[in-house]
Amino acid sequence: MIKITHLTKRYEGLLAVDDINLEIGQNEVFGLLGPNGAGKTTVIHMLATLLKPTSGTALVNGFDIIAQPAKVRSSIGIVFQAPSSDDMLTGYENLKIHAFLYGVPSYDREKRIQSVLDLVGLAERQHDQVKKYSGGMRRRLEIARGLLHRPTVMFLDEPTLGLDPNSRGMMWEYIKKLVKEEKMTIILTTHYMEEADHLCNRIGIIDEGKIIALDSPLNLKKSLGGDIVKIRPRSWKALENIRLLPYVRKVEIVDGDVVMLVENAKKNIPDILRHVDSEYVEFRSPDLNDVFLKLASKNIKESGEGGFMERYAQYGK
Numbered sequence: 184m185i186k187i188t189h190l191t192k193r194y195e196g197l198l199a200v201d202d203i204n205l206e207i208g209q210n211e212v213f214g215l216l217g218p219n220g221a222g223k224t225t226v227i228h229m230l231a232t233l234l235k236p237t238s239g240t241a242l243v244n245g246f247d248i249i250a251q252p253a254k255v256r257s258s259i260g261i262v263f264q265a266p267s268s269d270d271m272l273t274g275y276e277n278l279k280i281h282a283f284l285y286g287v288p289s290y291d292r293e294k295r296i297q298s299v300l301d302l303v304g305l306a307e308r309q310h311d312q313v314k315k316y317s318g319g320m321r322r323r324l325e326i327a328r329g330l331l332h333r334p335t336v337m338f339l340d341e342p343t344l345g346l347d348p349n350s351r352g353m354m355w356e357y358i359k360k361l362v363k364e365e366k367m368t369i370i371l372t373t374h375y376m377e378e379a380d381h382l383c384n385r386i387g388i389i390d391e392g393k394i395i396a397l398d399s400p401l402n403l404k405k406s407l408g409g410d411i412v413k414i415r416p417r418s419w420k421a422l423e424n425i426r427l428l429p430y431v432r433k434v435e436i437v438d439g440d441v442v443m444l445v446e447n448a449k450k451n452i453p454d455i456l457r458h459v460d461s462e463y464v465e466f467r468s469p470d471l472n473d474v475f476l477k478l479a480s481k482n483i484k485e486s487g488e489g490g491f492m493e494r495y496a497q498y499g500k
């Protein structure tokens with residue numbers, strides 16, 4: 184559905200998107216993750232023909248973003264990072280204008296408006312002005328609007344930004360419904376790792392304009408190569424022994440705890456405890472936050488790659 188070749192965007196001195204190549208298939212939910220300023224929105228805006236690449240191009244739904252921008256536009260939907268509905272109008276009016284702008288045939292307009300309103304659960308509030316909507320309702324209206332002209336590809340730039348956990352969960356359900364019932368391809372960006380894990384079949388991590396990792400959430404987590412184990416030794420003498428154990432891949436001391444990346448923790452924890460007397464032991468599988476923090480932040484890399492374990496200790500998960 185999307186084929187990106189050598190896509191590049193330069194803003195004066197700054198290389199915002201640096202020679203990206205990527206293919207996204209039909210019915211994928213593809214997550215674009217990366218720190219602030221990584222280039223996610225720039226990529227999406229170029230794919231949606233709102234921004235011209237400096238070089239390179241992409242096919243979206245088989246149409247070239249440079250040679251056939253109008254065809255691309257009519258086959259995509261986009262939900263912007265910043266809200267873009269008109270506050271003074273009602274939800275219904277916003278949708279009606281959009282249907283008109285996108286050439287939804289008049290005989291079908293009313294039916295489609297009501298069906299997208301139903302889909303996002305806003306039918307009852309459709310005649311209220313948008314300024315009276317909550318943040319979550321506004322987000323849902325944006326999604327409804329993006330869906331109105333039945334796009335086959337949908338771009339969602341931080342669709343759940345600022346939503347409470349309940350509204351976020353509801354948004355996840357809408358997104359899954361779209362993929363299942365409308366057979367849509369979705370490209371989304373998010374800073375919520377559990378969201379990416381929950382929704383995406385594939386994730387690209389982008390940093391400083393480059394894709395630095397590309398895989399399924401499961402494989403990305405596996406790529407860390409172990410589980411995260413936290414212990415609090417009664418004596419620090421044994422610590423060197425732990426470092427030498429073959430299945431211990433990394434050891435850090437954070438706030439008086441020893442945090443380790445351990446291959447096959449379930450099997451190896453008893454052996455660790457034979458080497459060190461510990462007040463307690465906790466372990467968990469790595470999550471996407473660990474992956475993200477390990478890969479995506481230059482500052483973290485420079486301070487010794489340890490960020491993911493520091494976070495572990497900090498939040499005590």
Ligand SMILES: Nc1ncnc2c1ncn2[C@@H]1O[C@H](COP(=O)(O)OP(=O)(O)OP(=O)(O)O)[C@@H](O)[C@H]1O
Pocket residue numbers: 194197199217218219220221222223224225226264
């Ligand atoms: N119009 C512009 N002029 C100059 N630089 C820009 C412009 N738009 C974006 N940039 C720069 O391009 C880089 C990528 O920005 P972009 O908005 O794509 O990041 P992002 O990954 O979406 O970040 P966030 O997570 O904060 O939304 C940033 O360094 C940003 O400052």
Ligand SMILES: [Mg+2]
Pocket residue numbers: 223224225264340
């Ligand atoms: Mg952005």
